[in-house]
Amino acid sequence: MIYFLALTLVVEGIIRLRVGRQVERATGDRNPYYGGISLLILAVILLLFAKPLASLLPVVLGILLIVYGLQKLGFARRNQRFVNVTPWPAYVYGILVLLLGAVVLFHPFGSLLFLLRGVGIVMCIMAISEIIGLFIYKN
Numbered sequence: 001m002i003y004f005l006a007l008t009l010v011v012e013g014i015i016r017l018r019v020g021r022q023v024e025r026a027t028g029d030r031n032p033y034y035g036g037i038s039l040l041i042l043a044v045i046l047l048l049f050a051k052p053l054a055s056l057l058p059v060v061l062g063i064l065l066i067v068y069g070l071q072k073l074g075f076a077r078r079n080q081r082f083v084n085v086t087p088w089p090a091y092v093y094g095i096l097v098l099l100l101g102a103v104v105l106f107h108p109f110g111s112l113l114f115l116l117r118g119v120g121i122v123m124c125i126m127a128i129s130e131i132i133g134l135f136i137y138k139n
Helices: 003-028 031-048 050-081 087-104 110-134
Strands: none
Touching: 003 031, 003 050, 031 050, 050 087, 050 110, 087 110
16 A cells, blocks of 8 residues: 555656656746655655554544534534535434544554454445535535
8 A cells, every 4th residue: 555655656756757857948937846856755755664664544534534424514514504405414423434533533543454344334324425525505
């Protein structure tokens, strides 16, 4: 997983360097180079510190899930002003994501494999919910 992520960063960095060269030829601007260089440096850092970063993954994932759950609760509260939209499914969804984030954050290593499987399932449900929400709140 770490190697795939590093490879993705390297490929994106090379693409940005090539685009940066084209932009520099056209406009003389060297700023697009910095994005490519920073992605290549990030890939090297990721490879060098793969083990410590992997141990931080549950903590970071827990924090991200808590923030996402709070965001969904706020979104449900904002959309409560519409008469024909019931906010309760969004509240339940936000609370479930918030609780999952708290479990992952405060109990990261006890049952890591089980939790990461659960997080994967919840993230699949989140993706489906986001797609459905895109069509419902399209206006």
